[in-house]
Amino acid sequence: MSLLTISDVTIRIAGRVLLDGADLAVDPGRRIGLVGRNGVGKSTLLRAIAGDIAIDGGQIRLASRARLGRVKQEAPDGDASLLETVLEGDPERLSLLAEAESEATDPHRLAEVHDRLRAIGADSAPSRAATILAGLGFDAAAQARPVASFSGGWRMRVALATALFAQPDLLLLDEPTNHLDLEATLWLESWLAKFPGAALVVSHDRGLLDRCVDSIAHLDRGKITLTPGGFDEFVRIRTERAAQQASMAEKIAEQRAHMQSFVDRFRYKASKARQAQARLKAIEKLPAIEAVVEDAPTRFAFPEPQQIAPPILSLDRVSVGYGGAPVLRGLSLRVDMDDRIALLGANGNGKSTLAKLIAGKLEPLSGEMRRGPKLKVGYFAQHQTDELVASETPVDHMARAIPRAMPQQVRAQLARFGLDADRADTPVANLSGGEKARLLLALATRDAPQLLILDEPTNHLDIDAREALVRALADFSGAVLLITHDPHLVELVADRLWLVADGSVRPYDGDLDEYRALLAERARPAARQDAPTRRDERRERADARAAAAPLRRRAKEAETRIARLTDERKRIEAKLADPGLYAPGRAADVTAAQTRLAAVVRAIEAAEADWLEAEEALAAASA
Structure with missing residues (x-):
């Protein structure tokens, strides 16, 4: 028998049909990812299942006595500690404990109560709640603090922890990673993969959808189509x-x-x-075959930056912080035009502080920061949404940002990120979260920056828009500094990892899989010890991986450089093959293109030599 049955459901919002005779069945233990473009009705369907909104037709049935769990829309608040707040997420346990302490409970009922408390693991509940909170980034000291002392984003993590702790039969999650950092996202993936109940998860995170669900429900044009497997299989x-x-x-x-x-x-x-x-x-x-209707592909395009000499930015023993108190110390780093860097580290460790320093939003407290004289930096952060004027259109914002541009140039920059004529003339208040993110990307890149800093760029982008961002970054010839909770984006874009932890920033020589393993090892309870032989074997394998990691990283970076430089060489060669380049008065353009082509060819040769050396060293190490 299905745990949840959606039969012939129709839902209309503001006169628009979102679901039109949709069907879906969720069996016990099934984990289903609900996907679809922004605005098709995924979140609306979850709200209908929870009973928050009425449906216009059909039926939604939840099995009798089935417990439904979801993250509350409102962030928790109050003087209760985080641990107390999460423990209150299991009302049955609280009710049974109160009944067990009541003097009015008769002996037979008291025995039933204690049996039920044992069955639901009431004694281990505080430990279980603490484990979930730790996985979502709260240490023991934070768990004892009142909820009200945390910001909204952190309190939404507490709401998520409360939903996970309740151990429902059916768990509804709507973009659960939006308020998480990469570390908490990786932990959540691991938790969901082992969750014994059923789950319906709305997410645009391909990694989560591939690792944590067994089916994909695609909501498109009012209908739901179910396919087995993760997102790649879908x-x-x-x-x-x-x-x-x-x-x-x-x-x-x-x-x-x-x-x-x-x-x-x-x-x-x-x-x-x-x-x-x-x-x-x-x-x-003859049978009528319904035409295949495909949505127009989402496309992003970053303006081509002017090339400048490396390093475009360097830090020498820099400290940075707020009000004279350093958050990060002793930073000695450099960024080149072809760098693709992702920052690792839990929220609160200083990733955004480093981004603001490099973007010029913060000045060093000590040390020296050197920037290329012609360096332009594009900075994107989700909090910039609050700076948008709700009553103004994207055209208004862009025209103010580039006041000397012609109207067609203003619209062309917006069109680079999929803001067509209609959306470009729509007030910001009426734009979706994804459309606001596109506007922020257009604003951040209006000057064709050589360095692009992206702080959680995918929070409100659907899967197609995320893939468009990946393709645009692959074509971008400048440097990228990336802060994201999306492992898929890190794996496809970054060729260097920096770990921000313990007040410092240092290169991380492993890859994302090794970082996952490191986090899992740290999260392993200290009391759980393996036999010495197995532990020694694991340590030896870990030491071997650690020794080879710099070589693998070097080979991967060389491969990425070769691919990027090869693409650039093709673009320059195509430019040099254009007869228009040789028009009168363009001799300087021809010289610049030929000079750059020669430099790119030399860089490709150097990268190929670097790759060959790293591969030979790896082969020797594994022999």
Whole structure:
């Protein structure tokens, strides 16, 4: 029997049909990812399941006595500690404890109460709550603090912890990673993978959808289609179905055209009239194949920056912080044009502080920061949404940011990030979160910066927009500094990792899988000890991985440089093949292109040599 059954459900919001006769069944223990473009109704469906809104048709049935868990919309508040707040998320336990302490409880009922308390693990509840809070980034000291002492984002983590702690039969999660850092996201992935109950998860995080769900429910044009497997499998199946459907539609169209041609030629000839009528009937019986309707692909494009000499930015024993108190100390780092750097480290360790320093929003407390004289920095952060003027349009914002630009140039910059004419003229108050993020990206890159700092750029972007961002960053010839909770984005974009922890920033030589393993090892309870031989074997393997990590990182960085430089060489060669480049008065452009091409060719040769050296060293180490 299904835990949740959605039958022929229709939902309208403000006159717009979001769901139109949709069906879905969630069996016990199933974990389903609910996906679809922004605005199709995913969050609305979760609210309908929870009973927050009424449906316009059909039926939503939850199995009797099934417990439903969800993250509350309002962040928790008050003087209760984090641990107390999470423990209150299991009302059955609280009720049973109160009944057990009541003098009015008769002995038979008291025995039942204690049996039930043992069954739900009431004694271990504080430990379980503390483990969940620790996984979401709260240490023992933080767990004892009142909820009201935390910011809104951290309190939403407490709300998530409360929902996880309740151990519901069906867990509803709507973008659960939006308020998490990468470390907490990785922990949540691990928790969900082991969760014994059913879950319906709305998420645009491909990594989470691939590692934590067993089916994908695709909400599109009011209908829900269920496919087995994670998101990658969903994409494969959907692509194959679309190809098969298009092929079948083409064959039937050809068959129909052939028959119609015969009818058109012979329907008025007495000798062929009977055959013509037969073919008319055959045409009517041909199956109707619904056309494959694909949404227009989302495309982003960053302006091409002017090349400047390396390093474009360097730090020498820099300390930075607020009000004279340093958050980070002794920073000695450099950034080059071809760098793709992702920052690791839990929230509160200083990642955003480092980003603000590099963006020029903060000045060093000590040490020296050197910037290229022509360096332009584009800075994107989600909190900038609060700085947008709700009554103004994207065109208004962009025109104010580039006052000397012509109207068509203003709109062209917005169009780079998918803000077409209609959305460009829509007041910010009426834009979705994803559309506001696109506006912020357009504003951040209006000057064609050589260094792009992206602080949680994907929070409100759907999966298609995230993929568009990945493609645009691959084509971008400047440097990127990335802060994100999205492992998929890190793996596809970054070729260098910096770990921000303990008041410092240092290169991390492993990859993201090794960082996952490191976090899992740290999270392992200290009391849980393996046999010495297994522990020693694990340590030896870890030491071997650590020794080889710098070489693997070096080879990977070289591969990325080769790919990026090869793309740039193709663009320059195409430019040099354009006859328009050799028009009168453009001699300087020709010289600049030829000079850059020669530099790129030398850089490719150096990168190839670096890759070969690293691969040979790896082969020798594993021999």
